Amino acid sequence: MTLAQTDSLSFSFGDKEGMHAKRYILTGKLQDTNTKTPLEGVSIHVDGVTTITRSDRFGTYHLEVSPGVHKVTFRHMTKIPLTIKVTSYANGVVNLELEDKSYELEGVVVMSEEPDRNVRNPISGVSKLTTRELKAIPAFLGEADIFKGLQLLSGVSAIGEGTSGINVRGAKTDQNLLLMNEALVLSSNHALGFLSPFNTDVTETFTLYKGNVPANYGGRAGSALDIQMREGDMENWGGQLGVGTSNARLLVNGPLMKDKLSVIIGGRISNTNWLLKQARDYDINNSKLNFYDIYAGLAWEVASGHHLEFINLMTSDYLKFSEEFGYDWSNRVSSLRYKGILGENFSVSAILADGNFNNAFFEPEGVDAAEVKNGMNYQQAKVSGTWANDKLALQTGLEAIYYKAKPEQFLPYGDASEVESNTVDKQQGVEFSGFASLEWEPTSTMGIVIGLRYSTYNQLGPDSVYQYLPNGPIAEDRISGKEYSGNGGIQSYSGLEPRFSFRQNLGQTASVKLNYSRLFQYIQSISNTFGPTPIDLWQLSTSYIPPQQSDSFALGFFKNTKSNSWEFSVDAFYRLSQNQVEYRDFAQIFQNPHLETELVFGEGKAYGTELMIKKNLGVVTGWLAYTYSRSFVRTTSEYPAEQINDGDWFPSNYDKPHEINLILTRKMYPRGLLSLSVNYATGRPINAVNASYKLGGLIVPDYSQRNEYRIPDYFRVDLSYTLEKVFSKKGDSLNLSIYNLLGRKNAYSIFWKKDGDSQQLRPFRLAILGAIFPSITYSIDFGGGKNE
DSSP: OBBBBTTTOOEEEEEEOOOOOOOEEEEEEETTTTTOOOSSSEEEETTOOOOOEOOOTTTTTEEEOSSEEEEEEEEEETTHHHHHHEEEEOOOOOOEEOOOOOOOOTEEEEOSSSHHHHOOOOEEEEEEEHHHHHHTTGGGGGGGOHHHHHHSTTTEEEEETTTOOOOTTTTTGEEEEEEETEEEOOOOOBGGBBSOOOTTEEEEEEEOOOOOOTTTTTTTTTTEEEEEEOOOOSSOOEEEEEESEEEEEEEEEEEEETEEEEEEEEEEHHHHHHHHTOOOOOHHHHHHEEEEEEEEEEEEEETTTTEEEEEEEEEEEEETTTTTTTEEEEEEEEEEEEEEEEESSEEEEEEEEEEEEEEEEEEEEEETTEEEEEEEEEEEEEEEEEEOOOOEEEEEEEEEEEEEEEEEEEOOOTOOOOOOOOOOOEEEEEEEEEEEEEEEEEEEEEEEEEEEEEEEEEESSSSEEEEEEEESOOOEEEEEEEEOOSSSEEEEEEEEEEEEEEEEEEESSSEEEEEEEEEEOOOEEOOOSSSSOOEEEEEESSSSSOOOEEEEEEEEEEEEEEEEEEEEEEEEEEEEEEEEEEEOOOOOOOTTTTTGGEEEEEEEEEEEEEEEEOOOOEEEEEEEEEEEEEEEEEEEOGGGGGSSSGGGGOOTTTTOOOOEEEEEEEEETTTTEEEEEEEOOOOOOOOEEEEEEEETEEEEEEEEEEEEEEOEEHHHHEEEEEEEEESSSTEEEEEEEEEEEOOOOOOSEEEEOOOOOOEEEEEEEEEETTTOOOEEEEEEEEOOSOOO
């Protein structure tokens, strides 16, 4: 059993009489009292001596003590210090729980781990948020969201409002590796991009690796987002109920077997259609939007040091815009994970996961009413082992992922439809990886992480491979034949992916960090729109679609004040990519058995500097994040038909040179929290109409080069106020939010249409959220072991 701070704090191991060793091992696991999650970075002191060691990422600690009685103290910036008495005449195991500090008098804390990790961590470009921090940020319709929160950090952006996914350091949205407790999540598209699939009631922490991705992660050419889910309470039943402007949510968790087996179930369901009915526009009034997500998790303490968990996430979305078009998509991810401590210094982790993604686009009316369906199934297996002591940590492991794309179907929609059905078969493939990393602190002022990952991908049959005439571009009018391949391998790719990180401390409160990483990506999202949509295709690498490759470099300076109440960082990055996917003009990507004829490939480069100033402690907390970032693409084919802008460099769709985000949170005594968010960004690139002329009664546009112009700059101010313990001492809250406080009509896109009787095409601004959006959300906790 894990002991909390209210339990007996004296432990005895072995007998005083007899022969004794010179040193004994004291080990155990430290976790949070409320969430039961491991606590990393807890400093441990023996008999008042300066820090002897710290707990690792699994919350595990190891101490060597001499025979006798000792006073052992555990300290963490956000936890109440805990002191125990240990009588040690044999090796012993002590598992403990640490409680949160109360900051009712001191102000607000936004630190989620050891206070100086910003300086000590050898990897730069790591951003970490907790659920508590997310819920303090003003949000659209009052619903906190991980992706919207990450977009407020340096180096992270999005195409615009109403789009899912994030762009990290000039990378595409599909170049982000998305993991939920190490299980691969293929799609983050949910609630039309205004929310991610991850309900913050059931999540714990979010760690984004923006540049140097650890060797145990791979498969994407940009970044990695590691989402850790919350486990059910092992001791008491409890939960939370919330009702807001856009959705309702419910959370229930508790022990099925006390201290052994727990369950957590959380879900959200939309209630937005009543808002659409208030619109004066007929099309919006006649539209429908429904979504829900359900998360369930089981956690089982099989034995001391052996933990088993099962999780399942399901999401579903449906949109019908009047009688014109609609989307219908769903996603499921299930996983089983084992974590175990097999010795004083060795731990293992293993996971099996299964994913199923389905999407559809439909046009519901008339004889041409039709539906297009596609999707992806995948299975994942991964095992890793970690050996660690005070100075050294060695991790190694293997990973395999099998992908099977679903056939793309074109079907009649409704009884009146007269379209003919058609099916285009898609590919399947398997990706294998082996990895090893060494984390070493040769001195107290230096840290080094060296990693190596070897990945290989095989496209598997059956599949039909088109043949093209030699000495020319790959184009539909150059098809020379088609070759059918049966079961077995068709095309393979492989490569080494080195990773390196170095940290040198400059005194106790500052450090310089240098990082490099290479990444391969064997699956990509295919979309001829500027932002991700629910119907985007996931395409595996083939003979004509090579894997993407990136090389990233970063150099940063990090500084904390002595009290760690302030953090400062400047991080510069440079990124090169190969085989980046771009599209021919007016590309036809659906129902296309030879998709490669609509794609062109090139190289990319991105560079920039990130500045972050963060205040962690006090009545007022928050951060200021500034990013200067450029992202360019250039096609590399020698054939004009496969070139964009004559092969010159041009800005990518997500090139936004300047972004500024200011987040301020003020504690309003005794129970209030006032939050302000200010966001500015340069407008993204677009194609424009330079001129138009009349030909045979039709107006023909003359388009600019690719991404030659930009939409207007983006600016938004949000405000929220949260009042806790409104009606219940047990724990309830009322959140009042105003999204887009100034009512600014920020451009999502620019389109051209005929202006009245004019013979010219005129630009018009499309604003997704061009008004003030107030919201109110009430939440109440129930059950639990004690009052707040």
